[in-house]
Amino acid sequence: CSLQGVVEGMCPNSATNLLVSFSAAGSASKGKFVSIPAANLCSEETWQRRLLERLQAVGPELDAAVAAAQAELEKATADLESAEQQTNAKQMEVTQATAVLGRASKVARRVQVVSAVKFAQGKGPPEAWRDIANHVEITWGVAIPALGSDFTRRLLLSLRDCRPLARSVAGVEAAGSGPHILTARGELLDELSAEGAPVTLSISMQVARNILKLRKADPPCQLHSLSLLKAALGALDGVVLHSSVQDFFDNPTTGIIRSKGVKAPYGLGQVLRPYQLTGYQWLVNNARNGMGCILADDMGLGKTLQAISMILYMKRHGMLQRPILVIVPYGLISTWTREIKQWAGASLTVHVYLGHGRELLGNAACSDTADCAAAVAPAGQPNKRQRLDSNQAAEHPD
Numbered sequence: 001c002s003l004q005g006v007v008e009g010m011c012p013n014s015a016t017n018l019l020v021s022f023s024a025a026g027s028a029s030k031g032k033f034v035s036i037p038a039a040n041l042c043s044e045e046t047w048q049r050r051l052l053e054r055l056q057a058v059g060p061e062l063d064a065a066v067a068a069a070q071a072e073l074e075k076a077t078a079d080l081e082s083a084e085q086q087t088n089a090k091q092m093e094v095t096q097a098t099a100v101l102g103r104a105s106k107v108a109r110r111v112q113v114v115s116a117v118k119f120a121q122g123k124g125p126p127e128a129w130r131d132i133a134n135h136v137e138i139t140w141g142v143a144i145p146a147l148g149s150d151f152t153r154r155l156l157l158s159l160r161d162c163r164p165l166a167r168s169v170a171g172v173e174a175a176g177s178g179p180h181i182l183t184a185r186g187e188l189l190d191e192l193s194a195e196g197a198p199v200t201l202s203i204s205m206q207v208a209r210n211i212l213k214l215r216k217a218d219p220p221c222q223l224h225s226l227s228l229l230k231a232a233l234g235a236l237d238g239v240v241l242h243s244s245v246q247d248f249f250d251n252p253t254t255g256i257i258r259s260k261g262v263k264a265p266y267g268l269g270q271v272l273r274p275y276q277l278t279g280y281q282w283l284v285n286n287a288r289n290g291m292g293c294i295l296a297d298d299m300g301l302g303k304t305l306q307a308i309s310m311i312l313y314m315k316r317h318g319m320l321q322r323p324i325l326v327i328v329p330y331g332l333i334s335t336w337t338r339e340i341k342q343w344a345g346a347s348l349t350v351h352v353y354l355g356h357g358r359e360l361l362g363n364a365a366c367s368d369t370a371d372c373a374a375a376v377a378p379a380g381q382p383n384k385r386q387r388l389d390s391n392q393a394a395e396h397p398d
Contacts, residue, residue, distance in 0.1 A: 004044070011035040108181050108202035109144045109192065111165075113210045115220040116141025116156050117228060118242035125248045129255050130290060133225040136245060140214045143240040144201065146192055154240050159215050161188055166211035169203055179204045229256060256289050265312040268343060272309065276302045283310040287319065304336065308343050315347065323351070323361050330354075 003022055011017035017035040042050075119125065120137040142162045143154040169180045183198040192199045223231070223239065230236040232249035233256070241249070249255035262281040264272050272280060279295060283306060286293040295303050307326075314320050328336055337350050351361055 005034075007041065008033060108179075108200045109146075110179075111162070111201050111203040111207055112143050112238075113207055113214065114141055114143045114156075114238050114240045115139075115223075116143070116240055116242065117223070117231065117245055118156075119244060125244075125254065127254065128290070129229060129249060130225050132228055132245075132248070133223065136228070138220050138222060140217065140220060141240070142211060144189075144192065144199075155189070155192055156240055156242055157188060159211055162211050163215070165201070165203065166208040169205060169208035170212060180208075232256065262313070265309050265316070267345075268305075268309055268312075271343070272305065273302065276306055279303075280306045280309045280313075283307070284313050287314060304339050305343060308340055308348075312344055312347060 005020040005022040008019045008021050011019050014035060014037075016037055016039075018038050018041060019033045020036050020041070021033055115138050117136050117138050119135060123135045126132050126135050140159055142157045142159065144157065145154050165182075165184060168182070172180065179202045181200065181202055183200050185193075185198040189199045227236060227239070228241070228245075229249070231239040231241055232246060262284045263269070264277060264280065279297070279302075283293055283295065287310060295306060297303050311320075311324050314324075326336060333352060333354065337352065340348055340350050352358075353360065
């Protein structure tokens with residue numbers, strides 16, 4: 001460390017020391033005299049010369065250090081540019097891969113573990129769908145949509161068929177929670193693709209694990225015929241019918257009737273409003289499928305007209321073997337009688353079962369030449385006298 005000062009004179013305490021007054025900024029001895037050996041002092045000229053010599057001595061080292069720093073800077077700049085290019089390339093690859101994955105996801109068929117329904121061994125189709133629960137067996141299976149949607153015709157595979165696929169997914173350390181998109185081919189998948197082309201599948205980790213786990217599990221619970229009907233209509237998630245069972249339901253002779261284009265009875269086509277026509281078609285299809293139904297619209301929306309329209313359809317299509325019984329509150333008997341005459345005209349004959357002189361209609365079958373009657377009876381709990389009259393009528397029908 002070099003300090004600049006002014007020699008003030010000889011030190012009175014030492015013949016070899018000089019008194020120096022320092023003017024260097026920040027010195028702790030500023031403004032004071034310090035005794036310093038004369039050998040440690042030099043003139044300003046000598047000090048400047050020595051400083052120049054030291055700078056000249058370290059100059060080459062500084063030049064070398066600057067050159068080395070410049071080279072490192074150039075290398076770092078090149079590395080940075082290369083890293084940026086690689087980053088841009090990776091980002092482009094990720095963008096392209098994301099686009100490819102997006103396109104693949106749109107056409108990928110979602111693999112799902114389901115309750116698979118097929119006809120039991122040794123049992124054929126029943127005569128009517130209402131008895132089908134006694135003719136099928138239910139096992140665990142894997143469903144793959146034929147057209148990539150959640151419900152169309154779906155290919156049913158066994159758990160054993162899908163174990164290799166499940167193992168390939170379950171053995172991967174998933175980076176995210178999304179499904180795995182992969183392609184597969186094989187004889188079992190031929191009906192899903194043209195000319196044996198690979199099929200794009202979407203399978204989640206949970207589904208893959210379930211395929212491997214359920215091979216030792218108990219079979220699914222048995223289902224009622226109505227539940228199987230819902231499955232045939234695509235309204236029961238997790239249950240898929242084998243193609244032979246689905247064909248049975250789709251057969252209009254033995255299965256369900258899906259047609260919604262049921263024409264309104266003659267003369268009522270311009271009367272029924274769109275929502276009433278929809279309700280009428282729903283009533284008719286349920287009746288054709290052998291199912292009852294409840295029409296629960298608000299008051300004044302035309303339930304009576306819809307019911308009369310259904311009765312007309314059933315009569316004109318030979319679906320009535322006996323008269324229709326309409327049970328209504330006492331105050332609505334006249335309303336029903338009036339509306340039947342208004343909307344059905346001579347097509348329906350009304351018989352009101354009311355009062356002490358009431359008589360039951362005979363159970364004559366309807367024919368093309370004989371009208372079917374709509375018997376209107378009051379609803380409510382009969383009193384003791386009414387119950388007695390009913391018993392008497394049963395004992396003495398004449």
